[in-house]
Amino acid sequence: MNYYTLIGMNSDEHAKRLAECLNNRCETTSLDFKSEFNPNSNQDWCELLKDIVAIANSGGGIIAIGLNDDGSNSASELKAVLGLDPADVCNKVEKYTGCCHSDFRLVEAQVNGQSVACFVIGEVHTPLVFTKPGTYQIPGSNQQKTAFSQGTVYFRHGPKSEPGSADDLRGFIEREVERLRSAWLDNVRKVVEAPVGSKVVVVPAESHKVQAEERTFRLTSSPEAPLVRELNPNESHPYRQKDVAKLVAEKLNFPVTFYDVFCVRKMHAIENMPEFCYKPKFSSSQFSDAFVDWFVSEYRKNPDFIEQAKQRLRKQTNAQTPPTKDDERVRWLDSFMRNNGHSISAIARKLDVSASTVSLVLRGNYSGNVSGMLKRVEALRQAESKPN
Secondary structure, eight states: OOOOEEEEOOOOHHHHHHHHHHHHHHTTTTEEEEEETTOOOOHHHHHHHHHHHHHHTTOEEEETBBTTSOOBBBBOOOHHHOOOOHHHHHHHHHHSSSOOOOOEEEEEEETTTEEEEEEEOOOSSOOOSSSSOOOOOOSSOOEEEEOOTOOOOOEETEEEEOOHHHHHHHHHHHHHHHHHHHHHHHHHHHHHSTTTTOOOOOOOOOOOOGGGOOOOOOOOTTSSSOOOOOOOOOEEEHHHHHHHHHHHHHHTTTTTOOHHHHHHHHTTGGGGGGEEEEOOOOOOEEOOHHHHHHHHHHHHHHHTTHHHHHHHHHHHHHOOOOOOTHHHHHHHHHHHHHHHHHOOHHHHHHHSSSSHHHHHHHTTTTOOSSSHHHHHHHHHHHHHOOOO
């Protein structure tokens, strides 16, 4: 049996599936092995995107990079893979499908003591279709090879990613119907199992009969502003980040990417502006028309607006020097784990961070909020030093 640990993965279902497949040394409908991946190779990207789309269309799964077809370690260099920006992968998927499928994570696993990079891919509720062909030049020749063609829908057939058939589409529809059926039954069950005396209230749709009394309000963070009824965020902030990029590009007649919007968001603290951004509890941020208009206005005033935001984010990221293994707090954390037999997951819970973050800190590769992370370690050290 392989020695198996997974760093930073919260999905027990995917973790269990990966563990079982690794132990069996086999690829399946939901698991694909790749011995290596070069982010600078168009060939590797085309083949990876084909598998991502096929797995997403087939209900989700995992692509493990660093394993041969028989499940053995390939010992390939994974630093460049683990350093990939999720926004770049999202942009690649959007480039070839017209949809930004962002329901995936890149996590690091340890198999037999060696690292494996795992793309954990969620299912989609509308099939992803390739809107442009994925072609690349065959190494050592002038011939072109097509990994996937325009208009094709890929699914997993066992360990292979292949164009879909009528049976695949039928299976997709059946899965989606079953998902909706389960959601409806769960809601019905909540009503049936409600305590005695509970009331089910049907909320009527908003009435628009009194048109003369309707007034327009602007969202603001000013404490002096009058208080009015809370708006429906799905109406006041209807756009996801990919929608903002598309709308801004249309208004400016200029290509704007998902990552461009991400950089502007971060550098201008858009999440702190309720008139621009709404953050649901269990999903990604939503944005308003006001944010789209502001974005367009800023770009028209300053054509370098987007590039400046990207440069500022790049400088900010580079300025955060990762804590080295020689930092006294990191040395203490390593010693504390060894002396007390704590796992990475246990320490992650104590620090209230992900297990992958703890792993990066211990290896001296963490590049997030360094000062904040070291403060957490110091607070843990102080707490553990207090007598019981």
